[in-house]
Amino acid sequence: MVTGLIGRTAGRLLVPGIFIFGFYIITHGHLSPGGGFQGGAVIATGVALGLVCYNYRECMENFIETKNLKLIESAGLILFICTALAGLVLASSFFFNWLNASGGLFGDPVACGVNAGNIFTAGFIPVLNFAVGIEVFGGLSIVLLAMFAGLRETTQEEDEREAVNFVQTEKEK
Amino acid sequence: MLAVRGERHSPNRGSVAPLNAGDMQQAHYPLPQKLGVISLIIVVTLILMLPAFSLSFGHPAASATDQYYISHSQANTGSNNVVTAIVFDFRGFDTLGEATVLFVTVLGVAMLFRRIH
Numbered sequence: 001m002v003t004g005l006i007g008r009t010a011g012r013l014l015v016p017g018i019f020i021f022g023f024y025i026i027t028h029g030h031l032s033p034g035g036g037f038q039g040g041a042v043i044a045t046g047v048a049l050g051l052v053c054y055n056y057r058e059c060m061e062n063f064i065e066t067k068n069l070k071l072i073e074s075a076g077l078i079l080f081i082c083t084a085l086a087g088l089v090l091a092s093s094f095f096f097n098w099l100n101a102s103g104g105l106f107g108d109p110v111a112c113g114v115n116a117g118n119i120f121t122a123g124f125i126p127v128l129n130f131a132v133g134i135e136v137f138g139g140l141s142i143v144l145l146a147m148f149a150g151l152r153e154t155t156q157e158e159d160e161r162e163a164v165n166f167v168q169t170e171k172e173k
Numbered sequence: 174m175l176a177v178r179g180e181r182h183s184p185n186r187g188s189v190a191p192l193n194a195g196d197m198q199q200a201h202y203p204l205p206q207k208l209g210v211i212s213l214i215i216v217v218t219l220i221l222m223l224p225a226f227s228l229s230f231g232h233p234a235a236s237a238t239d240q241y242y243i244s245h246s247q248a249n250t251g252s253n254n255v256v257t258a259i260v261f262d263f264r265g266f267d268t269l270g271e272a273t274v275l276f277v278t279v280l281g282v283a284m285l286f287r288r289i290h
Contacts, residue, residue, distance in 0.1 A: 030252040035260065037271075070283075077276050084265060095265035100251045110251040122252035125261045128268070135272055139279040146286040 011053030018046035026133035030122040036129040040136025047141040056148040066145050069138045076135025083127050099123035 025032075026039030051059055060066075087096035099106050100123025110121040119126075202210075246258040260268055 030254050030257045030261075032254065033256070035254075035257050073276065073279065077272055080269065080272055084269065095262070095269075097250055097262055108251075110247060110253065112247050115253070117253045122250060122258075125250065125252050125257060128261045128265075129257070132268065132272055136275065139275050142279050143282045146283050149286065 008053050011049050015046045015050050015053075018049065019043055022046065022133075022137070026129055027126065028119065029129035029133075030125045031117040031119065036132030037136050039129075040133040041140060043133070043137040044140035044144065047137075048144055051144060051148055056145070059145075059148075066142060066149075069141045069145065071138075073135050073138030073142060076131045076133070076138060080128060080131035080135065083124050083131065087124070097123040097125070099127070 022039045022042035022045075024039075025034035025042055026036055029035035029039065084095045087098045088094045091098040102123070106120050106123055106126050108118055108120045110118065242259055242263065243255060246255045246263070247253065250258040250262045252258040252262070
């Protein structure tokens, strides 16, 4: 079974917006409500929408493979632990905020009290947000893909034999 | 022929005796003894829960930590969002544990739904 033209077009329109919104939540985690977990879950929602619009076989062929998502998830956790370990090496202790107010990346001094918020503040908190975000995105996407892989789907030949078929109509154009 | 082959593959199938009805029966206690045990359980539970309900929660002396987080987190961590400052800085080990739990959960799901060739 293939999702129809309306579902596929809506998915193509919505999935980039969902990804950008999730990335916005991750990068503004230290200024606005949200953070790595929430933004990663939003991005995984976009992956779920893509899986609903295009079935598992087409996602594996055209979109992103499960082993790359496993790589992303592991990289997220390793980045998290390495950022925390750098506090032990460069400063005093594990999980020390060694980037805060250092003048480097995310090291701008923050104005105390009510202010508009500067995205280049808060030291290593945005780095940890990013690490957790890509880990949650990879992990939830792996769960979705692993469950979709067990579903019985139609093969490519059965899809092409269907009379009212989006792939067929697109090929005829 | 088929039956003989089936018996050879599972030789112990017929040798297990069916369970008697009396094997699964529980012991019966008289009614006053039952009521006494139930009331004893209730009384002991109430006595054990007494200190939990008698202690007050949110006493001013006990909330020094949250007041410290509210007033100092912006200066200490540079983060405007106090929740993120607590989750990723003051309670960083908690977030590390959550990330590890998610990782192990995904490993378990991937193992459960793996394809067996």
